[in-house]
Amino acid sequence: MSEASNHDVKSELRRLELTLESKLESADLAESRMIDFAAKANYAKEQCEEIGLAVRESVANAVLHGNRSDLNKKVFLTAEIQAHGLVIRVRDEGEGFVPESLPNPLEPPHLHRESGRGLLLVKALMDEVIVRRATSGGMELTMTKHRSKRA
């Protein structure tokens, strides 16, 4: 995949930083960069796919629901290999929301809805997930993937 020139990318072996445009394509870019990063950090293929999908969902939420596709706003992604696993942060510049206020997509009234499953997937695919208001405004999602014993 070719990278748009207006995305900033800083990558080291143990740390990756992406500053992403509020566009749908950012979800593709973030997913592919994170899969590469996790693979280089020796995560198992299946885990790399899970990380990629979780990042894709997080960035899509940040672009669509956080920044509301406002091109004046960015999505900031950092990934870092730490002792307990790969820690990824995705922050938007939106107005923020109360995580507990989101409808539960597993409950019958919402089961047939076409949207609202992104955060559920992130929580299922990653080992630790924290969603909170960032000190600088917007929402910040922090997710961690432990290394599987098979890796």
Add this chain to the structure above:
Amino acid sequence: MALKLTNREVDGVTVVELDGRIVLGEESSALREKVKGLLAEGKKKLVLDLKNVGMIDSSGLGALVAAHSTATTAGASLRLSNLSERSNQLLQITKLLTVFDVSKTEADAVRSFSK
């Protein structure tokens, strides 16, 4: 990256083969449009064969739900077949296995319409 959709008739059932990823953007839209088009043609028995689907994201799951709802509203039936382990896992996590009729193979899905 694009999702390829090819349909053919098998024993009065319309089988749509999906090849690629069902994800946010053109891919999800293409699936919605395909199903709408088939329903507009009067097709009543649809199978979405996911054998060659590598990945589904939440938007893709939404497109599948939309396809199911649109079919039901039009008085048609829609089944899924050949789910990969990953696709099956995603439908399980989201409880969508309780929404969709799922067959192991395309042939099973086609046969299920004649029961």
